[in-house]
Amino acid sequence: MARLPVYLRALHALQDRGVATVSSEELASAAGVNSAKLRKDLSHLGSYGTRGVGYEVEYLVYQISRELGLTQDWVVAIIGVGNLGRALAGYGGFASRGFRVAGLLDADEQIVGQEISGLTVRHIDRLEDVIGEHGVSIAVIATPAGAAQGVCDRVVAAGVTSVLNFAPVVLTVPEWVDVRKVDLSIELQILAFHEQRKAGGPDGAGGRPSALDSGPPEPVHYVEAAE
Amino acid sequence: MARLPVYLRALHALQDRGVATVSSEELASAAGVNSAKLRKDLSHLGSYGTRGVGYEVEYLVYQISRELGLTQDWVVAIIGVGNLGRALAGYGGFASRGFRVAGLLDADEQIVGQEISGLTVRHIDRLEDVIGEHGVSIAVIATPAGAAQGVCDRVVAAGVTSVLNFAPVVLTVPEWVDVRKVDLSIELQILAFHEQRKAGGPDGAGGRPSALDSGPPEPVHYVEAAE
DNA sequence: ATGCCTTTGTGAATACGCGCACAAAGTCGA
DNA sequence: TCGACTTTGTGCGCGTATTCACAAAGGCAT
Known part of the structure; x- marks a missing residue:
């Protein structure tokens, strides 16, 4: 389940x-979930609660970590060391959860050789070497859109079976490879969609709180047709 | 629907x-979706296809942009100018989709005053001013976890009704505010979960391709109990 | 003009996830 | 020891999303 990491963080x-x-x-x-849902989720990995009392935090942490595979270390390579790649390389949330960044790779000669967060950026030509040497099993793709599929094909050919993709493209991979996609622009567009509806979208004003109940201090934002 | 931005990008x-x-x-x-699902999605915003031919790309782009509210500009503020905030500030996918970053804010005196991607970082104390002056309606929170809820409360009080949260915490907001969460660590944990199952997880080896059919070139990665 | 071919739009069946509500199980005080 | 209270684990119903499959609709060649 995709909610286990959230539970784990709360724990x-x-x-x-x-x-x-x-x-x-x-x-x-x-x-931030329903309690019945949480109990059902936890029951799917065995019954670790005591009726009348609750769950023992430490034991539950261990069980969820185990279920998620966090009791072992995962080796990660980050391909594409632009602004985003740099941010990812320095992100503390990785190491603390058992993810070890073993390689930073980029195609730009200006960037290759730079040291970032204790790692030296290596040239993308060495991709297969880096993956093989360190036993990388998860690749993080933070390249421009145009380069993403090519890089993806190469990491898959080199044995990587999980990809976290930040490039704004739909990656095509063999069926044994897992891909997860994070798309900043899409998240904003979804927010804009809801924002528009709140401000009285195409369907006419619907469902936003009136100024009477405890609504926003200011009425609403101006909305004018952009053409 | 959350898939419209994906369609829009493909278009x-x-x-x-x-x-x-x-x-x-x-x-x-x-x-990357089922064709019937796509047709049903599109039919929900009106019938813009021609039977026997298909959809006119340009017209469809306009209709989806309109539905998503991208025919107007949205004003965004980024709070927290660490590695991630910097990456977001420089991300080209925003401007090209009608999102204008109007403010960068941080609490660190070392960072305040720096110019990043053409914007001067302002002090978090000026948060309400920045939001008011520019009519910010979307806030991007890229602060450390501990500061996120406080910042969120302030932006909501200042009139923001959509929040994109990168901090690893569950934000509590009034019901008229939309929050979307992007959590890098959680994405990796989900990948690790699937990776573990592929490598022969707790349930015993299940469902991964054997070496006979067109599987990965190398058998599988080593997996040993990490304790 | 006419009939065949392509493609949309959608009814119907299915699968799925969610949450309520309750019985089973265990604790704690008397 | 016993009964009242708390909390888990889950059966069930419901609403939503997904997919199949097909009829309606339009283009195009002859």
């Missing part, structure tokens, strides 16, 4: 606060 | 290649 926060046991209600609230 | 690519009309089958393939 880590509880752990840091010294909480030993937690009820499904509390944990669900912290994770 | 833009077709437009660049000079394609005038496209069938649901082709477009669905380019967008």
Whole structure:
């Protein structure tokens, strides 16, 4: 389930606060989901709760980590060291969750050789070497759109079976390879869509809170046809 | 629908290649979805196809852009100018889709005053001013986890009704505010989960291609219990 | 003009996810 | 020891999304 990482994060926060046991209600609230859903999710990986008490935080952390495969280290390579690649290389959330960045690669000679977050950027020509040497199993593609499919084909040919794609293209891969896509522009477009509806979209004003109940302080934003 | 931006991107690519009309089958393939689903999605915003021919690319681009609210400009502020904030500020996919970054804000005095992608970083104290002056309606939160909820409360109080959150926390907002979350660590954890299953997870080896059919060149990666 | 061929738009069947609500199970106080 | 209370685990119904499959609609060649 895609929600397990969220639970895990909430559990880590509880752990840091010294909480030993937690009820499904509390944990669900912290994770922003329904408590029944959370219980059902947890029950799918075995019954680790005690009725009348709740779940033991530490034990649950271990079980979820195990289920997610975080009890082992995963070796990651980042291809494309532009602004985004740099940000990813320096992102602390990786190392703390068992993800080790073993290689940074780029095609730009200006960038190759630079040291970023303790790693030297290597040339994309060495892609297969880097993957082989370090046993990379997850590739993060942060290249321009045009280069993404080519890079993807190469990492797959080199044995990578999971790809995290930040380039704005739909990657084609063999069926044994998993791809997840993060697209900043699409996220904004979805927000714009809802924003437009709130401001009284094509269907006429629908469903936004009136100024009477505890709505926004300012009426609404101006909306005028952009042509 | 959350798929419209994907269709739009595929259509833009077709437009660049000079394609005038496209069938649901082709477009669905380019967008990575089922063709019936695509037709149903498009039919929900009116019937813009011609039977026997397909859809006119240019017209469809306009209709989807309109539906998504991209015929107007949206004003965005980015709060938190670390590695990620910097990457976002320089991301070309924003401007080209009608999103204008009007403000960069940070709490760090070292960063305030720097010019990044043509914008001067301002101090977080001026948050409300920046939002008001430019009519910001979308806030991008790229702060550390600890600061995110506080920043979120402030932008909401200042009138922002859409938030794109990169901080690894679940934000609590009034019900008229939309939040979308992008969490790099969670994406990797989901990949690790599938990776583990492919490598013969807790359930025993299940469903991965054998070495007989067109599987990966190398057998599989080593997997050993990490404790 | 006419009939064949392509492609859309959609009814119907299916699968899926979600959440309510409750029984089973366990704790804790008396 | 016993009963009341808390919390888990899950059966069930419901609404939504997805897919199949086909009839309606339009183009195009003859």
